[in-house]
Amino acid sequence: MESNKAGFASIDDYIAHFPENVQVMLQELRAIIKAAAPDAEEKISYQMPTFALKGNLVYFGAAKNHIGFYPAPRGIEVFKDELSAYKGSKGTVQFPYDKPLPHDLITRIVKFRVAENLEKAEKKSRKKK
Numbered sequence: 001m002e003s004n005k006a007g008f009a010s011i012d013d014y015i016a017h018f019p020e021n022v023q024v025m026l027q028e029l030r031a032i033i034k035a036a037a038p039d040a041e042e043k044i045s046y047q048m049p050t051f052a053l054k055g056n057l058v059y060f061g062a063a064k065n066h067i068g069f070y071p072a073p074r075g076i077e078v079f080k081d082e083l084s085a086y087k088g089s090k091g092t093v094q095f096p097y098d099k100p101l102p103h104d105l106i107t108r109i110v111k112f113r114v115a116e117n118l119e120k121a122e123k124k125s126r127k128k129k
Helices: 011-016 020-036 072-078 103-128
Strands: 041-045 048-052 056-062 066-070 092-096
Touching: 011 020, 011 041, 011 048, 020 048, 020 056, 020 066, 020 103, 056 072, 056 103, 072 103
Parallel strands: none
Antiparallel strands: 041 048, 048 056, 056 066, 066 092
């Protein structure tokens, strides 16, 4: 059943809906994630840009004053000390528009999530045998 809510066809479509300065940051975050998870698939899930590899890895989205980055609760928990400079919650971190994105930290979080998903998939595979 289709929703009445207009959806985004792709991450490019999503990004195009924002002002140029926000588009630049969204594209930058997208490039960081792609470099850290080159085998991940890009898709739209919950109306947000999503990268998936053996399950969803990370989501991101633009808000009024920040970019929300959603690496799942474990992605936040493991890096909580480094993320303490940013607002956030159990499963999200907010990167303000007026500060540069922390490339190295985002890369490490994404790589952590890739390893976590691959390990989880491997365990499932072994159980089925």
